[in-house]
Amino acid sequence: MNHNDLPVPDDVGISSPASIEGLRAQIDLINDDLIRLISRRAELAAEIGHVKTLEGRPHHYDPAREERQLKYIEEVNPGPFSAAALKSIFKEIFRASLDLEEANDKKQLLVSRKVQSADTVLDIKGVRIGGDAPPIMIAGPCSIEGEEMMEATASFLAAKGVRILRGGAYKPRTSPYGFQGMGIDGLILGAGAARDHNMLFVTEVMDTRDVEVVAEHADILQVGARNMHNFALLREVGRSGMPVLLKRGFAATIEEWLYAAEYILAEGNKQVMLCERGIRTFEKWTRNTLDLSAVALAKQETHLPVLVDVTHAAGRRDLLIPLAKAALAVGADGLHVEVHPSPATALSDNEQQLDFAGYEAFEAALKPLMGALNVKL
Ligand code: PEP
Ligand code: MN
Numbered sequence: 001m002n003h004n005d006l007p008v009p010d011d012v013g014i015s016s017p018a019s020i021e022g023l024r025a026q027i028d029l030i031n032d033d034l035i036r037l038i039s040r041r042a043e044l045a046a047e048i049g050h051v052k053t054l055e056g057r058p059h060h061y062d063p064a065r066e067e068r069q070l071k072y073i074e075e076v077n078p079g080p081f082s083a084a085a086l087k088s089i090f091k092e093i094f095r096a097s098l099d100l101e102e103a104n105d106k107k108q109l110l111v112s113r114k115v116q117s118a119d120t121v122l123d124i125k126g127v128r129i130g131g132d133a134p135p136i137m138i139a140g141p142c143s144i145e146g147e148e149m150m151e152a153t154a155s156f157l158a159a160k161g162v163r164i165l166r167g168g169a170y171k172p173r174t175s176p177y178g179f180q181g182m183g184i185d186g187l188i189l190g191a192g193a194a195r196d197h198n199m200l201f202v203t204e205v206m207d208t209r210d211v212e213v214v215a216e217h218a219d220i221l222q223v224g225a226r227n228m229h230n231f232a233l234l235r236e237v238g239r240s241g242m243p244v245l246l247k248r249g250f251a252a253t254i255e256e257w258l259y260a261a262e263y264i265l266a267e268g269n270k271q272v273m274l275c276e277r278g279i280r281t282f283e284k285w286t287r288n289t290l291d292l293s294a295v296a297l298a299k300q301e302t303h304l305p306v307l308v309d310v311t312h313a314a315g316r317r318d319l320l321i322p323l324a325k326a327a328l329a330v331g332a333d334g335l336h337v338e339v340h341p342s343p344a345t346a347l348s349d350n351e352q353q354l355d356f357a358g359y360e361a362f363e364a365a366l367k368p369l370m371g372a373l374n375v376k377l
Contacts, residue, residue: 038093042100049101050108054266056231056259060101066094110265111258111272111302120303122271124219124243127163127200129273129333130305134371136334138202138245138307139359140166141341142349143179144186150193152341156356158197160363164220165194166336170206171348172226179347187217194219202245208236215240225250225277225312228260238267245273245336247309250280254294258302273305274298275336276327278313287315287352290323296330309336315352321365328369337362 049060073090074083081089109115119131129136139157144150144167154165169186171179182189187203194201202220205211206227214221220243227233228249237244244264248257257274264272276295278288290313298306308327310320324335340346343353354362 041093042097045097046100052101053109053259053262056263061098069094109258109262110270111261111304113301113303116303118303120270120272120305122243122273122305124200124271129307131333133333135328135332135369136164136307137162137363137370138164138166138334138336139339140190141168141346142311142338142353143168143171143347144182144190144203145347147189147193149341150189151196153339154193154197154199156341157339157359158199160359163199164202165190165197165199166202166222166338167193168204168348170204170210170214172204172206172224173348184213187214191217205233205237208232211236211240215242219243220245223247223260228252228257231263234260234263235267238264238269241269241271243271243273244269245275245307247275247277248279248291248294250278250288252279254297254301257294258298261302261304273307273333274302275307275309276313276332277309277336278315286313286319288313290314290327292326292330295327295332299331305333306331307334307336308332311336311338311349311352311354317352317354317358320354321362324362324366325369328366335366 052060070087070090073086077083077086121131121133122129127136139162141149141153150167153167157165167186167190169181169183169190171181173180190203191201193199200219201217202222203214203218204222204224205214205218206224211221211233221237221240222245223230223233223237225247226249228247229252234246246257246261246264248254249260252260261272261274276291276298278286278290279294281289283289290308290310292308295306295308298304308324310323310327314320314323320337324337327335337359338349338353339356339359340350340353341356343350343355346353
């Protein structure tokens with residue numbers, strides 16, 4: 001008997017072309033279900049990502065959660081796939097979901113150029129910062145120490161065309177025994193000196209409880225490097241509606257810095273300027289390492305003005321001019337420098353503040369790069 005004559009059993013229909021079509025049709029239906037389910041899953045993942053961002057958790061990857069899901073998949077795997085094969089399929093889904101979470105979320109950030117492509121230009125009582133405005137100079141002593149020194153500094157700087165006076169009344173000191181600032185008395189002196197010379201006054205606020213009183217006296221609230229991660233403070237300065245100078249934390253990534261700004265914008269306050277002030281690295285010959293790539297990158301990623309504080313970045317006077325030139329060359333919208341009538345006797349940062357002659361040299365070196373800096377009020 002020829003093998004062609006053997007009867008073909010019904011249950012081996014797998015080899016018949018008609019049955020393949022039938023099975024493929026079933027697979028197509030399952031694919032539809034899978035696509036629907038995976039897409040629903042992706043929507044949920046994206047939603048989780050957004051909630052994480054609002055909660056101030058910039059890192060969306062959660063390895064512990066992923067581990068638990070993989071373990072569960074292994075436990076309930078009915079076959080015929082091996083546990084390893086099924087897990088690798090799910091790992092692909094996890095990866096795509098994470099990409100989606102992060103991409104979606106970036107898109108929605110108010111600080112992002114994806115939301116607003118044009119530069120934000122702050123206009124604080126006629127002083128414009130960012131965009132097409134000429135680079136701005138913020139200068140003044142590290143700490144407000146008394147009326148005379150504030151008056152002398154304000155008068156000197158105003159005559160040089162500086163329109164924003166700085167000075168700390170609440171000082172974030174490494175040691176609790178260091179000079180902590182004059183508090184409200186300092187605010188009154190700083191605001192008075194600025195007012196007398198038609199300048200704006202910027203000063204640091206460290207505590208949510210002080211936002212109101214600092215806002216009463218200052219034109220710009222400074223959030224210092226040590227408080228960049230103080231989310232309650234960020235929200236509070238956001239709610240105040242005041243212009244904010246947000247320093248980058250010395251161990252903060254660029255992403256964390258932008259998320260910190262997002263906290264302020266999320267409260268409906270768009271008047272934010274970022275300030276790079278150096279990050280902590282292994283280098284010991286400078287107080288911090290000025291991260292100019294962060295300035296260039298922040299300018300690219302966000303529409304907010306980006307300033308550079310050369311004083312705290314360098315921690316030494318001899319580098320201020322070259323660092324300031326470099327900052328302007330990478331596109332900084334302004335500079336921040338500490339100036340004190342007598343740095344040697346200053347109650348804080350006396351290694352790095354410029355005296356008046358030092359500021360004159362600084363200004364002369366930068367004048368060609370700063371355009372209208374010297375325009376008188
Ligand atoms: C300051 O500007 O007074 C200050 C303390 O700076 P930072 O927060 O950058 O250290
Ligand atoms: Mn200082």
